[in-house]
Amino acid sequence: MxxxxxxxxxxxxxxxxxxxxxxxxxxxxxxxxxxxxxxxxxxxxxxxxxxxxxxxxxxxxxxxxxxxxxxxxxxxxxxxxxxxxxxxxxxxxxxxxxxxxxxxxxxxxxxxxxxxxxxxxxxxxxxxxxxxxxxxxxxxxxxxxxxxxxxxxxxxxxxxxxxxxxxxxxxxxxxxxxxxxxxxxxxxxxxxxxxxxxxxEKGSLKQRIVNILGQHYNSKLVAVKEMTDYMNVYGFVGKPDAAKKTRGDQFFFVNNRFIRSPYLNHAVMSAYAEMLPGDSFPLYVLFIELSPEHVDINVHPTKQEIKFDDEKVLYAFIQATIKHSLAQFNITPTLDFDLDPSIQQLTSVSQPFTKQQQEDSTGGSLYKTFTQAHQAHRIDQNDSNLRHWKDLYEPSAPRPAGGEFVSPPPAYIPSGASVIDAHWQDQQKAPMQVHQQYILSHIKSGFFLIDQHAAHERILYERYQRALHEKPMATQQSLFPQTLSLAPADAALVSAMLPDLQTLGYDLEPFGQNTFVVRGTPADIQFGNEQASIEGLLEQFKHSADLKLDRREQLVRSMARNNAIPIGKGLSVREMQNLIDELFACATPNVSPSGRATFVSFKLNELDKMFEKGAQ
Incomplete structure (x- = not known):
């Protein structure tokens, strides 16, 4: 051989x-x-x-x-x-x-x-x-x-x-x-x-941050600096009001080498606890200096993932340093007991309360209502202006001669109507929200439990797909166009997606380096939420970039996920009804674009078995 x-x-x-x-x-x-x-x-x-x-x-x-x-x-x-x-x-x-x-x-x-x-x-x-x-x-x-x-x-x-x-x-x-x-x-x-x-140009770190990320950060940066024998941390973090819906403006450097570290990122985010909503991300450009003997940078081909000999010390130090910097610059929440100077100059504050003014005040009916009855909700029954106040709250239903209310006749249900159509007519079976994230909907054989976010994501996904392949979506024009400043990499991404974004209802126009003018958004996006919508879309898009999908598919999925009803949002009965109607009109109503179930059905006979009713 x-x-x-x-x-x-x-x-x-x-x-x-x-x-x-x-x-x-x-x-x-x-x-x-x-x-x-x-x-x-x-x-x-x-x-x-x-x-x-x-x-x-x-x-x-x-x-x-x-x-x-x-x-x-x-x-x-x-x-x-x-x-x-x-x-x-x-x-x-x-x-x-x-x-x-x-x-x-x-x-x-x-x-x-x-x-x-x-x-x-x-x-x-x-x-x-x-x-x-x-x-x-x-x-x-x-x-x-x-x-x-x-x-x-x-x-x-x-x-x-x-x-x-x-x-x-x-x-x-x-x-x-x-x-x-x-x-x-x-x-x-x-x-x-x-x-x-x-x-x-050559310059300071703050100048470099502003030149790269945009002039709008010039007044939004808080200096961070702590020096010890073991390690040094310095750089800048953003004020809470400068936070964005994207993670792009976040940089960690160890001995001047850029690194990725979810663990240290968590330390930064914990320092901003209770100052930012969960879907916002602060800016930070932080440099860590420590002896090379405490760092192993030879663990990844790109050297962007490194190991520390004591991560817990690093975590606590970074968290404390940022908290100290935010507090030092009066960024952390505080109670302000100082009166505004303009208020202090008012006569009601600066001048004494005279005896004549006291008598005039205590002689009024409003004062007596609160003091004589010792309760704020007392109503004078003899006041003719308030005599019929209860009529405002009475149900507007037919009243027979006997004075008792009669329920209105049941709504007519046409022959051939589905069970779901029929149950809308019955107010006793109206959908209800569970913990502001699920919708319980009755059907003849039991009930559905619908995930409101996943269901809305499916609805929007199919709506956006139709816009790309059939008819472009309607655009609601803004009365006051906004200027959107993005990180350079995000600006390049938006530029590449402009034609598809316009088809999906966004009216964007390049406006200088890394900025865009937002003149309109898709009709189903709330006014005043234009910038957050685009930033959230970019964040979702970058998270889905690793999937083996073409750019248009990634864009549609990202838009659907970003614009879907969030968990924790309360819905009216009408909104829940519309969501259910639109979900079951979808081509694939049972799963979201990412493969999650949109609803789970519970049959009465299954519930009976769970409660062992058949055993009696």
Missing amino acids: TDIIHLLPDNIANQIAAGEVIQRPAAAVKELLENAVDAGATEIQLILKDAGKELVQVIDNGSGMSETDARLCFERHATSKIQHIDDLFRICTMGFRGEALASIAAVAQVELKTRRAEDHVGTYIEIENSTVRKQEPVQWLQGTSIAMKNLFFNVPARRNFLKSNAAEMRHVVDEFIRVAMAFPQLQFTLTHNGTQLFYL
């Missing part, structure tokens, strides 16, 4: 390894920007074409590389950061594994230009499919330019998995913002298809 195990060729092994590091253009953007920061650059340019599919180029004015280093940096696990295994626990730079450039070179065509300050000429290298095609001297400024062209040109199957330009651009902008936010002392620019999207 011949041997069957063999080593993979280097180019195939590199392509497989690249799949862990470079999943999309945004991953290459992150790695190249971090390399520029590590090189000591003070000015960094990011240039893109077609959301990075055709070109991702990063130009910096950093230290540059020698001719040998320029060639060696594309080898796998070639790094200047690690000499010994212990160095892994003392990492203070962004990149260190030596796999980013090797992975990029395995799945793209790469051009490198670099020069150190002490060199008279620079180095130019062309690499394709991990193979060096050209290396020669070049005139170049101090620093480095790396251009990644035609991502996945040699792996067509993976290129087909890339999303639309708008979707990929959203991920790119996310990565750009995270690096730019972490280093406000550096200048960053982002240009896409010849249009400059960001120009971020």
